[in-house]
Amino acid sequence: MSLMEIKGLHKSFGGLSAVLNFNFKLEKNELVGLIGPNGAGKTTVFNLITGVYKPDQGSIVFADNNLVGLHPYDICKKGIARTFQNIRLFRDLTVLDNVRVAFHKDVGYGFLSAIFRSPGFFRGEKEIEEKALEFLRIFKLDSKKDEVASNLPYGEQRRLEIARALATGPTLLILDEPAAGMNPQETQELMQLIQWIRQEFGLTILLIEHDMSLVMGVCERIYVLDYGQVIAEGKPEEIRNNKKVIEAYLGEEVN
Amino acid sequence: MQTNNKTWTRFLTEVAVLAMLFTLGQYAITTGLLNQYYQINLNSMFINIILAVSLNLINGFTGQLSLGHAGFMAVGAYVSVIFTTLLHLPFILAVVAACAAAALAGFIIGVPTLRLRGDYLAIATLGFGEIIRVVLQNIDYVGGPSGIMGIAKDTTWPWLFGSVILTLVVIVNLINSSYGRAIISIREDEVAAELMGIDTTRYKVLAFVIGAMFAGLAGALYAHYFYIIKPDTFNFMKSFDILVMVVLGGLGSTTGAVIAAIFITSLTAALQSFPAIRMILYALILIVVMIYRPQGLMGNKELGRKTLARMWGAKK
Numbered sequence: 001m002s003l004m005e006i007k008g009l010h011k012s013f014g015g016l017s018a019v020l021n022f023n024f025k026l027e028k029n030e031l032v033g034l035i036g037p038n039g040a041g042k043t044t045v046f047n048l049i050t051g052v053y054k055p056d057q058g059s060i061v062f063a064d065n066n067l068v069g070l071h072p073y074d075i076c077k078k079g080i081a082r083t084f085q086n087i088r089l090f091r092d093l094t095v096l097d098n099v100r101v102a103f104h105k106d107v108g109y110g111f112l113s114a115i116f117r118s119p120g121f122f123r124g125e126k127e128i129e130e131k132a133l134e135f136l137r138i139f140k141l142d143s144k145k146d147e148v149a150s151n152l153p154y155g156e157q158r159r160l161e162i163a164r165a166l167a168t169g170p171t172l173l174i175l176d177e178p179a180a181g182m183n184p185q186e187t188q189e190l191m192q193l194i195q196w197i198r199q200e201f202g203l204t205i206l207l208i209e210h211d212m213s214l215v216m217g218v219c220e221r222i223y224v225l226d227y228g229q230v231i232a233e234g235k236p237e238e239i240r241n242n243k244k245v246i247e248a249y250l251g252e253e254v255n
Numbered sequence: 256m257q258t259n260n261k262t263w264t265r266f267l268t269e270v271a272v273l274a275m276l277f278t279l280g281q282y283a284i285t286t287g288l289l290n291q292y293y294q295i296n297l298n299s300m301f302i303n304i305i306l307a308v309s310l311n312l313i314n315g316f317t318g319q320l321s322l323g324h325a326g327f328m329a330v331g332a333y334v335s336v337i338f339t340t341l342l343h344l345p346f347i348l349a350v351v352a353a354c355a356a357a358a359l360a361g362f363i364i365g366v367p368t369l370r371l372r373g374d375y376l377a378i379a380t381l382g383f384g385e386i387i388r389v390v391l392q393n394i395d396y397v398g399g400p401s402g403i404m405g406i407a408k409d410t411t412w413p414w415l416f417g418s419v420i421l422t423l424v425v426i427v428n429l430i431n432s433s434y435g436r437a438i439i440s441i442r443e444d445e446v447a448a449e450l451m452g453i454d455t456t457r458y459k460v461l462a463f464v465i466g467a468m469f470a471g472l473a474g475a476l477y478a479h480y481f482y483i484i485k486p487d488t489f490n491f492m493k494s495f496d497i498l499v500m501v502v503l504g505g506l507g508s509t510t511g512a513v514i515a516a517i518f519i520t521s522l523t524a525a526l527q528s529f530p531a532i533r534m535i536l537y538a539l540i541l542i543v544v545m546i547y548r549p550q551g552l553m554g555n556k557e558l559g560r561k562t563l564a565r566m567w568g569a570k571k
Contacts, residue, residue: 050450076452090443092507092555093436100433101440105452107433111461114432115425121432122262128433168452 001064003028003172003204004049009058011041011048011228018044020228022058026172031198031205033219035212035239037248041228042208043085046176050082051075063171077105081170083161085177085208091150095141095160098149099132102167132167138197139163155186162193166201173197175207179214187211191218216240224248277416284412298480300520301415302473305422307500307512309469312426314498315506315555316435317462318442319369320377324470325493326384329486331357331471332478333391336403339479341396346409350475357471358464360387365463369456384494391486402485410480418476422469427509429465438462442507499537503544505551510558515551 002025009022018041026032034042047053049060051072060067067075090098108124136142139159144152149160158178165173178194179187191214198205209215215222216236224232224239226248232239239245247253280297283289289297310324331353338349368379392400429435440448441455449455478484500519504511522540526533544551 052446052450071454072446072449073452073454076450082450084447088444088447090440090447092443093439097436097439101436101448101453102451104433104437109433111429111434114434115428117428124433164451 002026003030004060004062006049006060007058009045009048009060010056011044011053012056017228019048019055022225022228022230024223024230026204026206028171029198029202029204031194031218031220032207033215033222034206034208034225035210035215035222036225040225040248042225043176044228045225046082046174046208049075049174050080073105076168076170079169079171080174081165081168081172082174083158083165083176083178085180087157087161089149089157089161089164091148093149094146095136095149095152096129096132096145098160098164099135099167100128102164103128103131105168135163135167138200139193154181158182158190159193162197166197170203172204172206175205175209177208177210179209179211182211184213187214190214194218273420277413280416281412295480296520296524298410298415298476299524300517301419302477302480303497303500303516303520304419304513305469305473305476306497307504307516308422308426308509309466309473310497311501311504311506311509311512312430312438312462313466314501315508315512316430316442317438317459318506319459319463320373321380321463321466322377322491322494322498323364323380323382323384323387324466324497325489325491326380326387327357327360327467327470328474328477328493329384329387329391329489330360330467331474332484332489333397333403333474334471335475336406336478336484337397339409340403340406346407346479349409349479350414350472353471353475354468355471357474358468360471361464361467362460365460365467369459369463381491381494384489384491388486388489391489398485400486402483402488404483406478406482406484408480408482410476415476418472422472423509423513425465426469430509434458434461439507499541503541503551505553505555507555508551508553508557511551511553511556514553514558 004024004026006022006024009019010017011019022045034045036042044053048055049067051067051070051074055068058068062078062080065078067078090101093101108127109118109120113121133142133145136145139162141156141160141163144156149157152160162175162178175194179190182190194205195218197203207219219236222234222236222239223230224242224245231244231248232242234242284294306324306328310321313319313321334356335349335353338344338352339346364380364383368376371379391397397403430438437448437453438458440451440453441458445455496519500515501512503519504513504515522536523533526536
């Protein structure tokens with residue numbers, strides 16, 4: 001039984017088909033890459049999976065639940081968390097608060113407890129804070145917990161976004177261009193971090209990335225998307241030599 | 256346990272300070288130290304604090320631009336007056352009913368309109384405020400355009416003081432909790448909040464309902480101090496006044512809203528004899544603030560122990 005299975009997914013914006021008959025399978029604990037030229041529809045696929053867009057057709061089954069038609073917050077509760085291509089932190093909130101927001105869906109006290117400051121409130125807040133700090137320590141951000149998120153350097157904002165996503169307790173983590181804007185050194189560190197969190201949290205990871213060294217380095221399987229369609233699927237070495245993929249990226253060979 | 260002790264000490268200090276303030280106010284009023292003129296302004300000030308702090312919950316913390324706060328105030332004012340002046344029921348019952356009715360109105364308005372964003376929500380709430388006013392003008396039971404007169408002066412100092420404290424406690428405690436962080440995350444990035452498992456519509460409506468409820472409370476207090484209410488009291492200019500306080504204080508700062516409410520009320524009182532100048536000065540202050548401090552007096556920071564301690568340190 002696959003962790004996620006997508007069948008015949010369609011999405012068009014006006015006359016433009018962004019995703020066309022997309023079929024996809026993800027096994028538990030896999031690390032899969034989704035690549036393709038700019039505008040191929042990769043982020044649209046992520047937005048369809050996480051409920052930001054509603055698909056025109058097709059089904060997305062995740063851990064025996066059909067995700068189509070669910071709200072993004074329900075999909076999050078089913079165990080899918082993501083990061084964004086253009087970082088979307090809660091910019092004016094502190095680093096700690098960014099992660100604490102992720103624990104809200106399992107908040108251990110009621111709304112009235114919060115207003116009347118019942119003992120349950122203090123217990124719940126302490127628990128949330130401890131868990132959030134734990135995630136910050138893992139991502140080496142604990143020393144900056146009181147800093148406003150928008151003041152962090154770029155690389156740390158990326159890390160904070162991953163920390164926040166992990167704090168929702170997902171089984172599937174979706175990363176949208178995690179290495180965008182990073183230098184080779186940072187990308188290298190990110191690769192190790194991705195491998196490590198996968199082990200540590202027993203995660204399944206799906207990522208979009210343009211940095212081929214990262215994709216080829218960490219992904220076990222790769223899907224290649226072009227004009228909204230899957231044009232190739234397989235192991236990194238297969239993809240590297242696939243004629244269609246090379247054409248999609250570099251254009252056809254001249255005779 | 257130490258933190259627990261600290262919490263208790265803080266709580267008791269706060270209660271002691273409040274009790275002192277309350278007694279001081281009570282003393283000043285009963286002995287006539289504060290004459291009628293100052294009493295009226297003090298009353299307006301407290302009501303404006305409730306209005307500004309509750310609108311700030313919607314506009315500042317949740318980030319939803321609402322322009323209909325006077326509408327909820329009108330609902331509270333009219334419902335409470337129907338209870339006391341027309342049905343001769345006790346004031347406390349009237350206040351509870353006013354809050355409930357305004358909260359209900361907030362829910363009914365909020366559920367469909369909070370799907371709208373930015374300008375559209377602003378226009379929808381603006382429309383709601385005007386609809387309330389026009390509807391009230393056309394109901395003879397509540398006096399039509401001339402309103403209701405002869406309302407008993409039930410808004411006493413304990414009521415005022417208690418209401419302001421209640422408003423502040425509820426909103427500050429709400430904001431400084433997981434629910435508050437969920438509400439603020441909507442302002443920061445609605446899509447990201449939703450993807451972090453937060454039912455954004457639910458929390459937008461929650462903030463809107465609580466904000467409306469306190470506007471209703473302010474309406475009830477207002478009606479039972481000033482003897483008369485009429486629909487025109489709650490026109491767009493009233494909503495705008497409250498909005499100015501919130502923007503001036505800093506969107507997302509409760510202390511900012513309180514300071515701005517005190518400042519604007521004092522300014523209005525000082526310029527009572529020159530209504531034309533008042534509006535010009537209003538506009539000027541707004542322009543200057545928007546140019547030199549667009550985030551408002553307090554930005555989204557709070558004036559609290561920590562800030563005061565820092566300022567104290569900086570002075571040395």
